[in-house]
Amino acid sequence: MSSRFRVSLILLAALASAGCEREQRDPRGKPLPEDQSNVAKGDPRDNAYENVSYQLAQGQRLYGWMNCTGCHAHGGGGMGPPLMDEEWRYGGRMEDVVATILNGRPNGMPAFKGRITEQQAWQLAAYVRSLSAQPRQDVLGSRPDKMSTTEPATISEREKVVDETPALPRDEKD
Amino acid sequence: MRRALPLLLPLAGCDTVQSMTGGDGRQGALFNDLFVIFAIVTLVMLALVLTGLIASIFRRHPAKSSVPGENDEARDAPFRPLLIGWVALIATGLLFLTTATYLTDRAMQARAPANRLLEIEITANQWWWDIRYKSSKPWQTIRTANEIHLPVGIPARITLKSNDVIHSFWVPNLAGKQDLIPGRRTDTVLEPKRIGVYRSQCAEFCGAQHAHMALDVTVESWADFNAWRVRQLTPAPAPATPLALAGYNYVTTRECASCHAIAGTPASAQVAPDLTHLASRRSIAAGTFPMTRGHLYAWIADPQGAKPGNNMPVVGLEPNELHSVIAYLETLK
Numbered sequence: 001m002s003s004r005f006r007v008s009l010i011l012l013a014a015l016a017s018a019g020c021e022r023e024q025r026d027p028r029g030k031p032l033p034e035d036q037s038n039v040a041k042g043d044p045r046d047n048a049y050e051n052v053s054y055q056l057a058q059g060q061r062l063y064g065w066m067n068c069t070g071c072h073a074h075g076g077g078g079m080g081p082p083l084m085d086e087e088w089r090y091g092g093r094m095e096d097v098v099a100t101i102l103n104g105r106p107n108g109m110p111a112f113k114g115r116i117t118e119q120q121a122w123q124l125a126a127y128v129r130s131l132s133a134q135p136r137q138d139v140l141g142s143r144p145d146k147m148s149t150t151e152p153a154t155i156s157e158r159e160k161v162v163d164e165t166p167a168l169p170r171d172e173k174d
Numbered sequence: 175m176r177r178a179l180p181l182l183l184p185l186a187g188c189d190t191v192q193s194m195t196g197g198d199g200r201q202g203a204l205f206n207d208l209f210v211i212f213a214i215v216t217l218v219m220l221a222l223v224l225t226g227l228i229a230s231i232f233r234r235h236p237a238k239s240s241v242p243g244e245n246d247e248a249r250d251a252p253f254r255p256l257l258i259g260w261v262a263l264i265a266t267g268l269l270f271l272t273t274a275t276y277l278t279d280r281a282m283q284a285r286a287p288a289n290r291l292l293e294i295e296i297t298a299n300q301w302w303w304d305i306r307y308k309s310s311k312p313w314q315t316i317r318t319a320n321e322i323h324l325p326v327g328i329p330a331r332i333t334l335k336s337n338d339v340i341h342s343f344w345v346p347n348l349a350g351k352q353d354l355i356p357g358r359r360t361d362t363v364l365e366p367k368r369i370g371v372y373r374s375q376c377a378e379f380c381g382a383q384h385a386h387m388a389l390d391v392t393v394e395s396w397a398d399f400n401a402w403r404v405r406q407l408t409p410a411p412a413p414a415t416p417l418a419l420a421g422y423n424y425v426t427t428r429e430c431a432s433c434h435a436i437a438g439t440p441a442s443a444q445v446a447p448d449l450t451h452l453a454s455r456r457s458i459a460a461g462t463f464p465m466t467r468g469h470l471y472a473w474i475a476d477p478q479g480a481k482p483g484n485n486m487p488v489v490g491l492e493p494n495e496l497h498s499v500i501a502y503l504e505t506l507k
Binding site for chain 1: 427428429431432433443445476478482483484485487488489490
């Protein structure tokens with residue numbers, strides 16, 4: 001192996017390690033200053049939340065925690081309108097979705113202001129928009145974080161189904 | 175000798191709240207015994223091998239013959255019984271260790287008695303432990319977080335679940351590790367032999383705050399345990415001071431109540447640690463801080479400071495709100 005070849009190998013490895021940097025996360029969710037000169041291009045927070053996988057994943061978590069599924073299901077809609085199509089009753093930009101979440105909308109959408117933080121509302125909005133594939137495709141997760149859980153057949157010891165009659169309630173000493 | 179002293183320093187860590195060699199639980203003691211047996215047997219064998227090697231260096235060699243192999247027969251004859259004995263010793267030793275391992279394993283796997291006095295369900299989350307003491311009577315179910323209390327001498331059946339990634343439940347003083355796997359139920363039995371305070375640590379890398387995922391284990395007498403259980407079953411007391419009342423109003427109507435539950439109040443969300451008896455616990459945020467007023471302030475004001483990435487958001491409380499929230503949380507004994 002010539003020394004020049006070795007040197008170029010090392011340089012190549014050093015170059016490749018530049019890709020190792022982790023995606024920047026802002027756990028405190030400091031609100032970004034709104035730059036008035038850029039209003040035409042939208043809120044500067046759009047990019048900070050929508051194009052970061054971490055924020056989308058947090059939004060997905062909150063979507064379950066805050067029971068969005070109760071009305072919107074997993075995007076397909078139910079009592080509430082579907083979120084996975086391209087129709088938006090109150091606008092589909094990030095700011096619009098955040099406003100919908102924080103302030104509520106007529107006919108059922110509750111206001112979450114004071115129930116979740118602004119950071120969480122932006123994370124939720126980013127996830128909601130990802131349901132209709134609005135953010136960049138390389139940011140989206142390829143599968144949901146949560147597994148669909150049914151008890152596996154491999155559990156050997158199962159809870160016994162006790163035939164309980166009202167006359168003989170099961171009583172345990174504890 | 176003085177130079178060797180620093181080498182002994184790590185042994186000083188062996189007798190603490192987080193120690194594998196303490197033998198404070200039945201399974202841990204069994205494993206410790208097995209470890210000692212292995213250490214003795216293998217050290218004896220090592221000594222024998224080294225003795226043989228050293229003896230062979232100093233052995234007087236017979237005069238070399240010009241014909242290769244001529245003297246071999248005569249030279250090796252006295253060693254034949256030794257060689258046969260050596261093979262027999264190795265075979266016996268391996269059989270002994272295998273039997274000891276098998277018996278220890280059987281003893282560890284032995285099922286807890288049929289009377290299910292104590293059934294605990296532990297659900298791991300990034301990065302905290304959700305604890306439920308189960309009971310056939312729903313009103314006697316206890317939900318707490320990041321701490322378990324166990325009565326001494328009574329086997330506790332523990333069911334393990336995970337909500338997100340693979341974690342591992344490990345109380346080094348009491349028993350070995352058991353993984354918590356999303357979508358599966360695993361189980362283990364803890365049978366503490368000695369009263370004490372121990373620390374459990376997640377033993378499977380589970381994300382950025384894996385190191386800050388500890389569990390306080392308190393082993394106490396049956397009477398103390400029952401007193402604890404009865405106390406845990408009571409709902410949170412009503413706020414007594416105006417400051418605590420303001421905190422109560424904030425906690426139960428604002429961001430806190432979206433994730434946390436406090437029994438006896440409208441706060442009933444299930445996705446974050448139960449706060450009903452928060453102030454009676456030994457630590458905050460899964461063993462990250464000791465439970466003191468100062469650490470409570472630090473944690474509520476900026477949860478992302480010491481444990482960045484965890485799911486408690488920075489709410490941005492105003493100073494008066496922060497004071498009242500802490501005043502209320504401190505009443506949750």
